Amino acid sequence: MSIPSFTGNANPYGGGDPYADYRTADFPFTQYANLAARELGAGVIDANDEFFAQRENLLISEAAHFDPEDFGHKGKVMDGWETRRRRGVSATQPWPTAEDHDWALVRLGAPGVIRGIVVDTAHFRGNMPQAVSVQGASVEGSPTPEELLADDVKWTTLVERTPVGGHAANGFEVSVEQRFTHLRVNQHPDGGIARLRVYGEVRTDPKWLAALGTFDVVALENGGSVEDASNRFYSPPTNTINPGRSRKMDDGWETARRRDNGNDWIRYQLVAESEIRAVEIDTAYLKGNSAGWASLSVKTGEGGEWTEFLPRTRLQPDTNHRFVLDAPAVGTHVRIDIFPDGGFSRLRLYGALTEGGAAAHAARHQELGG
Numbered sequence: 001m002s003i004p005s006f007t008g009n010a011n012p013y014g015g016g017d018p019y020a021d022y023r024t025a026d027f028p029f030t031q032y033a034n035l036a037a038r039e040l041g042a043g044v045i046d047a048n049d050e051f052f053a054q055r056e057n058l059l060i061s062e063a064a065h066f067d068p069e070d071f072g073h074k075g076k077v078m079d080g081w082e083t084r085r086r087r088g089v090s091a092t093q094p095w096p097t098a099e100d101h102d103w104a105l106v107r108l109g110a111p112g113v114i115r116g117i118v119v120d121t122a123h124f125r126g127n128m129p130q131a132v133s134v135q136g137a138s139v140e141g142s143p144t145p146e147e148l149l150a151d152d153v154k155w156t157t158l159v160e161r162t163p164v165g166g167h168a169a170n171g172f173e174v175s176v177e178q179r180f181t182h183l184r185v186n187q188h189p190d191g192g193i194a195r196l197r198v199y200g201e202v203r204t205d206p207k208w209l210a211a212l213g214t215f216d217v218v219a220l221e222n223g224g225s226v227e228d229a230s231n232r233f234y235s236p237p238t239n240t241i242n243p244g245r246s247r248k249m250d251d252g253w254e255t256a257r258r259r260d261n262g263n264d265w266i267r268y269q270l271v272a273e274s275e276i277r278a279v280e281i282d283t284a285y286l287k288g289n290s291a292g293w294a295s296l297s298v299k300t301g302e303g304g305e306w307t308e309f310l311p312r313t314r315l316q317p318d319t320n321h322r323f324v325l326d327a328p329a330v331g332t333h334v335r336i337d338i339f340p341d342g343g344f345s346r347l348r349l350y351g352a353l354t355e356g357g358a359a360a361h362a363a364r365h366q367e368l369g370g
Helices: 055-059 206-212 237-241 355-367
Strands: 043-047 102-120 131-137 156-163 169-173 180-188 195-202 225-229 264-282 293-299 307-314 320-339 346-353
Touching: 043 055, 055 102, 055 195, 102 131, 102 156, 156 169, 156 180, 206 355, 225 237, 237 264, 237 346, 264 293, 264 355, 307 320, 320 346, 346 355
Parallel strands: none
Antiparallel strands: 043 102, 102 169, 102 180, 102 195, 131 156, 131 180, 225 264, 264 320, 264 346, 293 307, 293 320
């Protein structure tokens, strides 16, 4: 599909709902996880300039806030990353050059293959960058900003220098089939960006998973993912495989109320073929709206048949339920069915990769440059 391209200033704020004239679109890659989520451990580790607004604002999970009356010692307080206005070298050359730009270094919360990027300029109406570009690098360990900026680090262009619009969600599809750990976000020549979202597939180092032995084979940080869900009305199903415990109701998955005799479900893809030996289903913070019952099924491959391994079981509100399986459940995909509707906060599937699963995972890692 063609992604709309926004350019130029938005109108000055005229009062009322500041998002009323916000420009956005449906992007084809937002079903993937946000690899730049703070919940995964992402961070903005350096920037060359953050005079008006801090670089860390880029990764805040909530939409950017705007208060027209909020001014500080340096000017208008903006919820984003904003640099000062660039200047030329002299009175006869007061303009920045075509090469002048500001940059921020972003550590992804989990390494992965990037499918799309959104550079959101919400509330930056006439002070957004004229254009942006994004590069990716794969550097193992925990490199310092100085190490990332060294001459021997290879940066791959993910988004070519492209004009962007003010007060808009500027989306870019990425087709580079490589695994990245860090991004360099460039704004040409200067300006402000409210939020950065980096959608993609987590690809964990096979050596790390082998060292763990038993781990959560559906966890987002280990490479699990949500393939589909019956309902996403109140909160996204990917929340159920996020790291850590849920901290509030919308940090899990909750569906709309059903008025039929059906049920809701989520389908997951595991890291690779796995043996599942233990399960946790947590309904934390879901009290009058938790699922009443749940069951789990497993299959191998897209064309495999579903086999139930946890029969329909009563769930309690605001409770972490633990189940040790009598025999391992083996497969590449798992489906949870909840009855009749409602939600839960986390699903944990503890086990290990099969021999075939470990080999396939290692081969994919090599394909992606690991």
